[in-house]
Amino acid sequence: MTTAPLPWYRHFWPWFVIVMLSSAVTASFVSLYFALHTTDVVVEHADASQ
Numbered sequence: 001m002t003t004a005p006l007p008w009y010r011h012f013w014p015w016f017v018i019v020m021l022s023s024a025v026t027a028s029f030v031s032l033y034f035a036l037h038t039t040d041v042v043v044e045h046a047d048a049s050q
Contacts, residue, residue, distance in 0.1 A: 008014050
């Protein structure tokens with residue numbers, strides 16, 4: 001007697017791939033938010049000879 005194969009949502013690997021891709025998309029949106037809503041800071045270089 002053979003058992004029926006499990007549906008795709010009962011396996012680990014599809015969810016693992018979905019979570020990894022979703023975390024990359026979320027991190028991209030967080031980076032975009034920081035890029036658009038923060039000011040750029042200019043760092044002045046102190047000359048070593050002074």
